Amino acid sequence: MRLVVDLNKCQGYAQCAFLAPDVFAMHGEESLVYNPRAEEELREKLAHAVAACPVQAITAEGPAGPGHTPGEPGQERSDGR
Numbered sequence: 001m002r003l004v005v006d007l008n009k010c011q012g013y014a015q016c017a018f019l020a021p022d023v024f025a026m027h028g029e030e031s032l033v034y035n036p037r038a039e040e041e042l043r044e045k046l047a048h049a050v051a052a053c054p055v056q057a058i059t060a061e062g063p064a065g066p067g068h069t070p071g072e073p074g075q076e077r078s079d080g081r
């Protein structure tokens with residue numbers, strides 16, 4: 001699954017690194033490094049990390065199962081005429 005962290009929003013709280021250390025890691029005090037192509041089996045941990053991010057900086061999209069992408073702000077926009 002694909003993962004995007006909005007590093008402009010990220011405040012380096014490290015909640016994600018705590019909850020999904022296989023995917024996120026802090027590099028220094030504030031900068032976050034992460035694996036943008038996380039393993040499918042880490043989905044559950046990722047969902048926790050997405051939910052725990054205080055600034056909703058993490059978006060996970062994937063070969064979708066049923067349901068919605070956790071933590072995604074309603075940003076779907078159709079260009080209807």
Ligand code: SF4
Nearest residue numbers: 010011013014016053
């Ligand atoms: S939990 Fe959110 S704010 Fe904290 S390091 Fe992770 S992405 Fe950044």
